[in-house]
Amino acid sequence: MNYHNRCKLHVFGDVYVTVNDYNNITYVHVRYFDGKYPTKKGVAMSLARWKSLVQLIPKIQENRSADQSAFEHLGGNCYVSITDGIPGIDLRQFWMPDGDLQVKATRRGVHFSQQDFDKFVDLIPRINCYIPEFHDIKLCSERDDHQNQQGLLRCKECNPNEYHIQ
Numbered sequence: 001m002n003y004h005n006r007c008k009l010h011v012f013g014d015v016y017v018t019v020n021d022y023n024n025i026t027y028v029h030v031r032y033f034d035g036k037y038p039t040k041k042g043v044a045m046s047l048a049r050w051k052s053l054v055q056l057i058p059k060i061q062e063n064r065s066a067d068q069s070a071f072e073h074l075g076g077n078c079y080v081s082i083t084d085g086i087p088g089i090d091l092r093q094f095w096m097p098d099g100d101l102q103v104k105a106t107r108r109g110v111h112f113s114q115q116d117f118d119k120f121v122d123l124i125p126r127i128n129c130y131i132p133e134f135h136d137i138k139l140c141s142e143r144d145d146h147q148n149q150q151g152l153l154r155c156k157e158c159n160p161n162e163y164h165i166q
Ligand SMILES: [Zn+2]
Pocket: 140, 141, 146, 152, 155, 156, 157, 158, 159
């Protein structure tokens, strides 16, 4: 096992973004800290999820200014969302309970006020300084086996809940 921390950047309150390599896999965490220590409240994103989040920012900002809800899948049941009647933006891990058809929110996530989300967005170029491979990251949807719906449905990242169309 090896672990390497690339950066820890403050977003707001007790929330930090960290980029680290764990067994040679890079993760971007957005997470509440308790003093020096990370808590379970937050998300760990693979670089593909991180890139899809970054690419979704303009859309999220647009929905936000238009007062529209949003529910965007980053992969593996990680969502960025805006909910009607709840101010701010939510970045969160969801899960699908057995036998259910709708994903449910977990406590593992961060809720941003609009102001805090702006701080987060402003921080993205600085975060990406620590991810020199950013432009080479391939999104799941860009892969050859995702050019038809079958491939998409078979992908654990895009379709994590094994929902099968009959
Ligand atoms: Zn996929």
